[in-house]
Amino acid sequence: MQVLLGAVFVALVVSGALPLSSDGKPGSGVARVNRFDxxxxxxxxxxxxxxxPRPAGSAASRKLAARLKxxxxxxHYQAVPGGLRNVVGRVPGRERGRYVVVGAHYDTKDxxxxxxxxxxxxxxxxxxxLARQLRPRTIGPAVVFVAFDGEETPRGVPDDDFLSAGVxxxxxxxxxxxxxxxxxxxxFVADRQLSLPREGSSDQTLWARxxxxxxxxxxxxxxxxxSEETIEDDHTPFQQRGVPAIDLIDWxxxxxxxxxxxxxAVSERSLDASGEAVMGLLRTLG
Ligand SMILES: [Zn+2]
Known part of the structure; x- marks a missing residue:
């Protein structure tokens, strides 16, 4: 992804101390419910x-795509220019015609x-x-799960060209x-010191939910x-088409x-917290 507005990001040095649990600090809570394995x-x-390494177009990436399918x-696959492929799944809802999209990119930076x-x-x-545990017809809208190919820009492409060469x-x-x-x-939903403030462009109503x-x-x-700064990411093309979108990214x-x-760099507890929160959000969609 790409940070907008020329904001300078200063990486905090991880002290190796135990995660903090007070407000505004990386969480340490264990989920109270268990809807996400x-x-x-x-x-x-x-x-x-x-x-x-699984950069877009590599043999390892194709192998992963086949497993995800x-x-x-x-x-099923969805063709992406340049010989790439999204992998799409679907869980039906109770109502015809309504759907939401859950996305994540499966390629890695080259x-x-x-x-x-x-x-x-x-x-x-x-x-x-989430796709495997969300039961069909438990919520109103269908959920389309899309594993995106080619989020990262190819090697040698400047980060400034992110929206034309990446995503x-x-x-x-x-x-x-x-x-x-x-x-x-x-x-970024699995890092050890997970903290997810609202990404700057994320829809405020959806984020509150x-x-x-x-x-x-x-x-x-x-x-x-x-809130954190605005980050251009795989949600940006959806926002450009008027779809309310949120990005869970611990910048x-x-x-x-x-x-x-x-x-x-990652932990099962962080991943579980993200999964439980999003499963909970999906269940509020009526
Ligand atoms: Zn990246």
Whole structure:
């Protein structure tokens, strides 16, 4: 993703201290409800990381896409220019014609040795686990789950060209699913010191519902009542088409596009908190 407004991001040095649980600090709460299988989602993170680097168009990426297609209910591919592919699943709702989109990118930044445990694997794992656990026709709208290909810009492309050279899969999906009622993007949702303030461009009403759902699920401490800067990401093409969208992205992540974004940078508890909150949000959609 790309930060807007020229804001300078200063990576906080992780002290190695235990997570803080007071308001506004990284959460440490354990979910009160269990609608999201954290251990199963964690296995999905490991499965992806075990494949090694997974840049768009690579053999490892294609292998992962085939696995995602099998894992997602009604899994199928959606062609993306350049020989890429989104992987799409669907859980039917009670009402015809209404749907929401849940998305995450499954490609990793093309950096030697970069396995993207948080930036790629975490969001994808949460997406697959949500799709597998959301029961058909328990909520009004259908939920379309889209694992995006090609979020990252190819090697050598300047970050300034993010919206024209990156977000390749989400630009296709935003056109196809432009009538979605809402779009929920899972990006950095598994880092150890997880804290998810509202991303600056995220729809305020939808975000308020997410925070409420997180509190009901017992994971409210991970969702402080503050906002971070606007970040261009896979939700942006949906916003450009008028779809209310939110982006769960802990931008305060010191291993962003560094090889330390491996299994040691993520935690099952963080992933579970994100999953419980989003499952709770989906259940409020009527
Ligand atoms: Zn990235």
């Amino acid at each position: 954290g251990p199963a989602a964690w296995r999905l993170v490991k499965m992806q990381v075990d494949l090694g 099998k894992l997602l209910p009604h899994g 950096i030697p040795g970069f396995v993207g445990a948080n930036d790629g694997a975490g969001g994808t794992a949460a997406l697959v686990q 390749r899969g989400s630009r296709v999906a935003a056109r196809v699913y432009r009538r979605a009622q809402a779009m929920i993007l899972l990006d 997410l925070r409420k759902a997180a509190q009901s699920a017992g994971v409210g401490s991970y969702f402080p009542a503050s 305060d992540f010191p291993c962003w596009h560094k090889t330390c974004d491996n299994l040691s």
